[in-house]
Amino acid sequence: MEKSIFEGLNNKQVEAVRATDGPVLVISGPGSGKTRCLTHRVAFLISQGIKPESILAITFTNKAANEIKERVSRLLEGEGKFHQPMLGTFHSVCLKILRREIGVLGYSPNFSVFDQDDQLSLVKRVMAGLELDPKKYNPRMVLNKISKLKTDLVFPENYNPTEFFPKIVSRVYNAYQSELKKMNGLDFDDLIVLTVKIFKQNPEILEKYQNFWKYILVDEYQDTSHDQYTLVKLLSAKHRNVFAIGDDAQSIYAFRDADIRNILNFQKDYPDAKVIFLEQNYRSTKNILAAAQNIISNNQTQVPKELWTENMKGEKIHIKETLNERAEAEFMVDKMDGLMEQNGYKIQDFTILYRTHAQSRAIEEALITRGFPYQIVGGIRFYERKEIKDILAYLRFMLNPTDLISFERIYNVPTRGIGKSTLEKITAIGGENLIEAVGTLAKEKGDSKQARSLTEFKNLLDDLSKKRKEKNLSSTIKYVIKRTNYEDYLQSLVAKKEMFDNAEDKMDNLKELLTVAKKYDMLKGEEGIEKFLEEIALLQETDKLKDAGDRITLMTIHSSKGLEFPVVFIAGMEEGLFPHSRATLAPSEMEEERRLCYVAITRAKDRLVITHAKYRNIFGQSQANLPSRFIGEMPQNILTIQPLFGNDYYEDDVIEY
């Protein structure tokens, strides 16, 4: 048993797996077997007689959580039946806690979870109520600031700024939070922040969880924010068995308040911490690793470490300058073609990474023209499409008839003759239940055309409320689509040219939604809806990556974290784009861009191709760009540079060992 758990691990990894008691920090370079280490540690803990359910492992993605789940099951095969440890992201773990405990904060356990879109509409609504001009104060900026305050655990009642703009923010923040509470809704930040709040205010609840989870593992520790850090600190305070693993050099989420200091200061927090470095890289060639290390060495803030690999030296890194983004895309397609033809690569061996989503378009066009299959991560996300969001809003509203945000989405979708002024009247009646408010207003209107629209709408909502208990999830969704005549509505949008996709595609998307929904059909009525909405709310981009499938994957560098590919293309390596122009001012931001570059490069196993365009269209205007400084930060002797014109480039570089 023990033997199989340590099989295939190097000494450092074994050390990290065996250090079961007390605080442990593992600094793990890219490709150093981090997931492997986490998995084996969980398996080892269980083999030592620790109850699986007393282990909490927080991962950065749901995908990693599933991977650990599967691998642990495999490692412990034949050990008899055992409970699963708690595995999940910060957000999903907190959601589970809150469904049980949120009562103490005066919310009810069937709360809705609002995504970023919803948050922004709420901020706008609140600002309108406070008569704040959205032109003067950008609602996005206000929301951003609110979110930062939340992650820093500053609650509205504790925020008393003196300066002008913060004072505005403070007013919005107060109103925003009380609106959320009124409609029994939580935003993403609340999931973490309110959990911390409960733990701080109710030591007996905290203690219950401390006793339950005696061993805590946190993945991607470098990307934790202050609230997440606090949560871990609280939960682990009693038993102090906290295992943090991560890589400061791969911290790329400062913009959403990740604080690299959490990992840098781990030893200050836990002076008795055992610190282990995983420096052997199993993923990349020597050249790729050298490029990554040379670049990152330009950063001041970092934990010193020396990565190494036994892999071969490999190909040189191919740098190509093209005339514009179209030529760039065509070059990449040609290059892939050549690699498949001459080197036996398969289409799923390739990934194209870029700094911003906007870059995907030119690349997609080239891929479509040449008939190359691809999948794209992020961008116009499936669950952000109008038709999906509409139907989900109906579901959400069925569960929580105080959910004003969802109501605003559906009250006139499909169009049913209820306009903005009528909406205002409904919300003015307000009350606990918006369905009742619709009914009340219908009665007030007597026998008008409006009254008929309202009554019809009320009947619809009543029918839906009834159905939510009777049917399983996929029938409920089908019923919503049918009862609202949603398909006709889509077709009318097409007819009016308000929508440029065809209605069939949209219906296909809804069918795909139904396929996902079928998973929840065995749960009864409301519970199915609830679990389904939860899954969707917390879903991440990379979760949707299909493993099999013969296609090229396109995504932002941020989305690529944790993944690896035989051949990586990095597009748009230009000053202003990467590093992004918004980041060139502060040194800390430039360092983050550099870490991002480090992440991008270290996704590659054997080949790396980097492109930069001389001219690029931005906002419809052609802009001339210089090659990225990061190209200059790589050791020049491992590069093959192919300039815009000229053929001083040879495909058959020598492979050295």
Add this chain to the structure above:
DNA sequence: AAGACCGATGTTTTT
């Protein structure tokens, strides 16, 4: 209340 038209505005990155 709905549709048509126009000008402003924006793009990092995402749980």
Add this chain to the structure above:
DNA sequence: CATCGGTCTT
């Protein structure tokens, strides 16, 4: 450029 929101017309 392309989407969004606001305003004007029907």
